[in-house]
Amino acid sequence: MPYIYNPLYSHFQGDKLTRTELMERTTIDTILKSKVREEKRSWGKTFELKHASAVTQIGRILAQKRGLDSDLAAIMCTMHDIYVFTTGRTTDHAHKSATIAEKLLHRTKRFTEAEIKLIRGAIYNHSDKHIVSKNPYYELVKDADVLDCGLYDGVHDAYVYEKPREICKKYFKRIKDVRRELRMPKDSRWDSVEYVEQGKGYLAKGRY
Template sequence: MNRVEIVRAYVEDILKNISSEDDRKTAYIHTYSVAEACSFIADKRRLNTELAYISGLLHDIYAYKTGIYFGHAYNSTEMSRVALRKMDVFSDDEKILILSAIYHHSDIAHIHDEYDEILKDANILQPFLYDPSSKIYYLAIPRFNNMLNEFNIKAVPIEYGYSPNEHAQFQNKRVLLANIAEELAVKRIAGEETDKNFLEIIKYYPEASAFKELKNGWCAAFVYHCCLKAGIQLPLKPTPATFRLAGVGAWYEWSKHNNFCFYEQESFVPARGDIVIYNNIIPVENKPKGSPSHDHIGVVLACEGKQISVAEGNIDNNNLSGIVTRKRDITIGCYVRIPNDYVYDGWKYDYKTGEIRNVDYKSNL
């Protein structure tokens, strides 16, 4: 089996399990049409058609696997990273090229590397090739017009989507975060496949191994779920975190990078809606050997003198959610306070280098 067939088999297994017949049909058309457009554009630009085609096949797989579309470019990259590693048929350089294209494909306002640009352009061109009366998102118009010239296509794009208030933000996200965490925690959610609330918490993790890997270790997944429900939108592995936000260490790494971390010794007073990261609070007998010091996380509900009330998942690694009272002592690693107006800006980091790359598309016309 050649490499395209290996990837195609993986993608087919995802697409065929989409429950809605209409959604499944749309997913098949879009996936294969974008892949074919990638191959066409790569050939015209004298680049590798196979790698371009594969990036097209994989670019939306997270959305099709989970039904979750926010951050699907970043999450499809993370899902593809695991899949390509298991396939073991691509070199490291090839994997980076494919993953970078997937990671950046929604960022049509900026310029990245040549294969990244192929997937962006193919994703814009595909709906028009399928139906010439399709409307083009207003931010994609400059790219679309360039492709009309590049490929000698006669068309007049129909623009849609402009809204001056499209980036309006909910201003009380931390309060909402605490409300959601409290409501869920008191349900005494059990980390079992029979608990529907638990399945909701782990639905973001697309691999079949997610349940096994998160059992008795889902406190960070609980916080991640509550954040998304509160409108604090973060991908599975936000730049520059090394690991997914299913782990406490990733929360610490990400918050530290964004200057969202605060410490008891700085006379910081925690408030409802802050996130607390603990150090060495889980009993030794409940932890795997070699576990990091950041071993537990929850959402602060109240602060009363020397104590805090916290909504937590997987309390003390005993596989149940609940509300607990904790001392403000040496077990408090730090508090994370996410601004109410926070908007994820991971798009500005180049996937290949991790460096900020902010080359505006319009400025290069």
């Protein structure tokens, strides 16, 4: 098949990207170009690519439903884990991602100080999913992030494994609330902070 150029949509190619597309491509390039080897990464690059993309699209959906700016939502969602994508490490990644995102946004000269402050703040706070803030964008990134993670098999029990019980309850409430908002079917796993996936998926295969 010959290459067909469509002048009406970039497909993320070339130098005429919108600023939202530019930040999405910058994020994906960060993952693809990261030199940290797969076995040294906290997450596989496959997950990083899937998660960055999925959270961005969920962010757009939530922004439309909530009457928020869909482009700003997409940008904060796409970059929310940029430190992990750069270094392969997850420790304190919300705060460190915020610093990296701020630098990348400044460099483009396509964002106002107020926009950068808002994007930075949403990324900085995104790991505090047990806290409900008054900022709708901060809440949007937390919701999009946790909803995507909760769509994978094994993640329920992984949360139970790694998070204190009270925090876990708040995470699961957040997942249930977003699922309800999007009129998704009830998933009873999120009613329990016990291991409920044992015997299936990861645990059955001896992953943990």
